[in-house]
Structure formats: C-alpha cells, structure tokens
Amino acid sequence: MSETLAESTSPEAEATVGDGPPRSRPSLRARLGRLREQHPVAARNIRWTVNVLAALLVLGALLLPNKVTHLHAREFVRIPVEAILGAAVALVLPRRPRLAVAVVSGVALGVMTIMNLLDMGFNDYLGRPFNPILDWELLNDAQSYISDSMGSAVAVGAAVGAGVLVLLLLSLMTLAMVRLSGLLILDRRTATRGTLVAATVWVTCSALGLQVFGTPLASEHTASLTAIQAKQVVQTVRDEAAFEKVAKVDAFGNTPGSQLVPDLRGKDMIFTFIESYGRSAVEDKGIAPGVDKTLATSTAALAKAGFHAKSGWLTSATYGGSSWLGHSTTLTGLWIDNQQRYRTVMASNHLSLTRAFKKTGDWDTVGVMPGVQKGWPEQQYYDLDKVYNAFQLGYQGPKFSWSTMPDQYALEAYQRQVHSKKRDKPLMSEIILTSSHQPWAPIPKMVPWDKLGDGSIFKPIQKAGNKASDIIADSTRSKQEYGKSISYSVTSLTQWLERYGSADTVLVFLGDHQPIARVSGENASRDVPISIVAKDPKVLDKIASWNWTDGLKPAHNAPVWKMSSFRDRFLTAYGSTPHPSKG
Numbered sequence: 001m002s003e004t005l006a007e008s009t010s011p012e013a014e015a016t017v018g019d020g021p022p023r024s025r026p027s028l029r030a031r032l033g034r035l036r037e038q039h040p041v042a043a044r045n046i047r048w049t050v051n052v053l054a055a056l057l058v059l060g061a062l063l064l065p066n067k068v069t070h071l072h073a074r075e076f077v078r079i080p081v082e083a084i085l086g087a088a089v090a091l092v093l094p095r096r097p098r099l100a101v102a103v104v105s106g107v108a109l110g111v112m113t114i115m116n117l118l119d120m121g122f123n124d125y126l127g128r129p130f131n132p133i134l135d136w137e138l139l140n141d142a143q144s145y146i147s148d149s150m151g152s153a154v155a156v157g158a159a160v161g162a163g164v165l166v167l168l169l170l171s172l173m174t175l176a177m178v179r180l181s182g183l184l185i186l187d188r189r190t191a192t193r194g195t196l197v198a199a200t201v202w203v204t205c206s207a208l209g210l211q212v213f214g215t216p217l218a219s220e221h222t223a224s225l226t227a228i229q230a231k232q233v234v235q236t237v238r239d240e241a242a243f244e245k246v247a248k249v250d251a252f253g254n255t256p257g258s259q260l261v262p263d264l265r266g267k268d269m270i271f272t273f274i275e276s277y278g279r280s281a282v283e284d285k286g287i288a289p290g291v292d293k294t295l296a297t298s299t300a301a302l303a304k305a306g307f308h309a310k311s312g313w314l315t316s317a318t319y320g321g322s323s324w325l326g327h328s329t330t331l332t333g334l335w336i337d338n339q340q341r342y343r344t345v346m347a348s349n350h351l352s353l354t355r356a357f358k359k360t361g362d363w364d365t366v367g368v369m370p371g372v373q374k375g376w377p378e379q380q381y382y383d384l385d386k387v388y389n390a391f392q393l394g395y396q397g398p399k400f401s402w403s404t405m406p407d408q409y410a411l412e413a414y415q416r417q418v419h420s421k422k423r424d425k426p427l428m429s430e431i432i433l434t435s436s437h438q439p440w441a442p443i444p445k446m447v448p449w450d451k452l453g454d455g456s457i458f459k460p461i462q463k464a465g466n467k468a469s470d471i472i473a474d475s476t477r478s479k480q481e482y483g484k485s486i487s488y489s490v491t492s493l494t495q496w497l498e499r500y501g502s503a504d505t506v507l508v509f510l511g512d513h514q515p516i517a518r519v520s521g522e523n524a525s526r527d528v529p530i531s532i533v534a535k536d537p538k539v540l541d542k543i544a545s546w547n548w549t550d551g552l553k554p555a556h557n558a559p560v561w562k563m564s565s566f567r568d569r570f571l572t573a574y575g576s577t578p579h580p581s582k583g
Helices: 002-008 011-015 028-038 040-063 081-092 095-126 138-150 152-208 221-247 279-283 288-304 323-332 339-346 353-360 378-382 407-419 456-464 475-500 537-541 563-573
Strands: 268-274 308-315 364-368 386-388 427-433 505-511 527-534 560-562
Touching (some): 040 081, 040 095, 138 152, 279 288, 279 475, 279 527, 323 339, 339 378, 353 378, 353 427
Parallel strands (some): 268 427, 308 560, 364 386
C-alpha cells in the first residue's frame, strides 16, 4: 500500500495525471524551431553570422601563408581556386557523398592549417619548413626549451593551448565545410551561376597575371603547399636510403691511427662550439659593434699571452637551432641537415674528428656538455672517454634561462676537473658553450676567476638580469642581448685560454649556427665564424694555404666552406693519410 502511494505521488506519476497519454519533452530541433518562430530577426542574424564566419574560416585557411613575414592583408583578398573546385564538386554530388566529402575536406583543411602554423614556427626559428616525417620529435624539444626559458607553467599552458587549438581547428573547419556545402544546394541554380562566374574571374586573373599590391589575385596556394609537402615526404624517404650509402664512404675510414693527425702529436686539442655564434654577430650593424670590439680586444690579449689565431667562415648545415646537426656536420665531414641523417650517422662507424684522435691511441678524449641534462648515447659514437653533463660539473648557482650554467663557470670546472690533472697523454676535448642560447635573457657577467667557487656568485647577477618574456618577442632587444651574450661567451673562452693555455694548447672554436631569423634577418646567410688559436707557430703555418684572416674576426671576403668540408681539410692539413672505406 505504501509503495503504491509512493508511486502515485512521485514526480513521474504526477506528470501523467490528467487526460490522455504522458507528454514527452520536445526535441532540441523543435525547441530551436520554436525560438526561431518567436525571434525571427535574431534567428536570421545569427544564421547569417554563422554562415559568414564559416566562409571566412575556410577562405582564411585556404589563403593562410606558411611564413610569419607573409602575413599581410593582401594575402587574404585573393580568389582561391580550391574553393571554386570544392563548390563545383558539392553541387554535383548527392546528399550523402556530398556530406562525406565535406567532412573529409574539412579535416584535411584543418590538418593543412596546422601544418601551415608549424611551418610558420619552423621558418621563423629554424629557417626551413616543418618536415612531416622527421620533425615531430622536435616538438618535445620545443616544449623543453619553453620550460627551461620561461618556466614549467608556461610550457604546460602552451602545450594545453596547442592541443585545444588543434581540436578546434579540426572540428570547426569540418563543421564549416559541412555548413557551406549545405548552403550551396539550397539554391543550386544561383550557386552554379556564382561558381561559374568565380571560375571565369579566376581564369581571367590568372591568364592576365592580375595582382593586388604585388600579390596575384588568382590563388592556388593550398594546392601548391600540399604538393610541396608531398614532394618533401617523397624526398625524405629517398634521402634516407641514399644518405645511408654516403655515410659508409669515408676518405679516412681505413686510415691507421698512426697516420692520423701526426703533426698534432703532443698538443692539447680543444674543439669548442659557441651556441648561435653566426655571421650576423660579426657583420650585422645592429649587433656587430659590440662583438667586433670583443674580438679585437680578445685578439690583442691573446697575442700578449703569446697566442695567435686565423679565422674563416663555414656554412652551417642548420639555422636557428638543432645545434647537434652543426656539431655532427663539423666533426664527421658529412652534411647532416636533418634528424634522420643524424640518427643514421650516430649508428654508423663513420670517422669523426674526436674518434680520429682517440684512434691514434695518443690522446685521452673528454666532452664537456653543460647543456646535456639526460642520457647522451652519442658519447659512444664520438668515442669520448668521459662526458661531463650539467650535473657533473659541481655547479650550485642559478640557471640562466635555458643555459644550465654560465660559460665562465663551465670552463673553470673543466680546468679544475679535467685540464689541470696530470696525465700520461695529451687531452682532446669537445666543449659546448651554452650562455649564448636564445632567448638571451638573463645573461651572465664575467666575475673574478678565483671567486667562481660553486657558482653561487651568479645568483644576484641572474636575479638582476632581464626576464626571458621581456626579450623573446622583441626583435630589437633580442638583437642587443644576443650580441651581449656572444661577447660574454667569447670573452669567457679567450680569458680561459690566456689564464690556463700552454705552449701545447690548440683551440678550435666556431659557431654551430646563426641565431633565429628574428635576430639574424629573413635572408641571412648560414655562415658561422671559425678560428684556430695556438702558441706554436707551426700549427698555424700548416693552414697558411687556407687564406684565413689573421686574428679572431674573419674578413668579409675570407674563404667560405661548407661545414662538412672542415673535417677532411683539417685532417689533411695536419698530416693525415687518406685510406678510403667504401662501405
């Protein structure tokens, strides 16, 4: 009885009281229809707004350039042939195939938009478009860079924002394409006439070469970019197989250790890469004055200490980033301009300069890598006896944005832990200096060498420095701070050499790549300076035929070589005998 009473007074039971069957809730479509009837003007305005936004979204995606420097209003007033072809297809297809094509086209256009945005970032930072085969793993490096430069919260926010943007682009582009395809068939006759008119105008503009502010009115932008991406994929696949064969051929692959660099026996060899030290640092009017003054001052100071130098140019295999490609190209004599080539070489037996010194049996080999914060399996390929990473140099001071420690400290730690130790053999060292890594804020300052300690002295310097967020988006300030960072790195290295170098020290130092386009310029070269410094005049006499410039600053017209040519020229200059291996 109580159960029956409870049922009769429940909300569901009350809903059925009265004459006739229970009333169901109206559907969403019915409710929207009722709202349209009640507010016809507002409904019409919303409908037109949605239609216009859908059209603008699709047209914007079809005309979106893949370089930040091309983002101009004139790019978006052109006539995209892809829109005309899409309208023609939608008009001839039945409902279901039309809907399927609209969905697929929307997803494809969303993907293409994402690729264009990636191209923008890669062109701006690395001077090349995004490679859909090789570059996905670099996105993790980008997130790590943001985390190290601007904090983990910003990095997480950027990752979440990127994910949301991808989902929005794919979904909104698909919905827009479906809506526009539906609009076309509401009045097929008018839509067909409009499509024919648009096609005629496009053909006319294309044939006559009509332009708006220097940009062709007739656009086939998306089709061209799609073709370029497809070609890039094919070339990447072919390059992988071809380069594997190239990497097996080595002019010095079978050279016995006794015939490698005999003219450098007994010398302490130091190969040092300075991050982002490019030609722009020496020749760009907005950067060069401070750097050139540092180079002149350092050249004079080294000469007073008995050291002399010769300098030239190398054209780097990379630009704006991916420093490891520049390092490996210099040391292997192979043109390593992408990640696949890098992996291929690291898995090979191709002779690197570091391995050449190790192969002689007359040098101990060591790497100082303050930028390495995790496992570094490349140590095996480069044949380094010991590698000191960011956690093995005893640093207790603050990070300077991406750079884990100031270059001055890293060099002093190298001196304390490695270079000053007594040993039976001379030392061959590879040192990577990181203080000139973007975003160039905050930048360390030189402190007395005998007060470096554990690096705590840099805390107030780091605290008083610029914030990365204040520099990273400002081209003018980025140039200024970049120049200061290069001056700091060069000063740290040359002062270390003055302080600790001996009659048997030979220093080879160079840049790994130019800084990003925002600093070096849109059409900057890929050249980087390289210098060889020694006290023993015989060392520099061996490269007299290279016609390099005396001092640390290479002349504008000094020889320019591909970075991949340096290994063989260096080995030959210092007496190595070629014994080729052919795979």
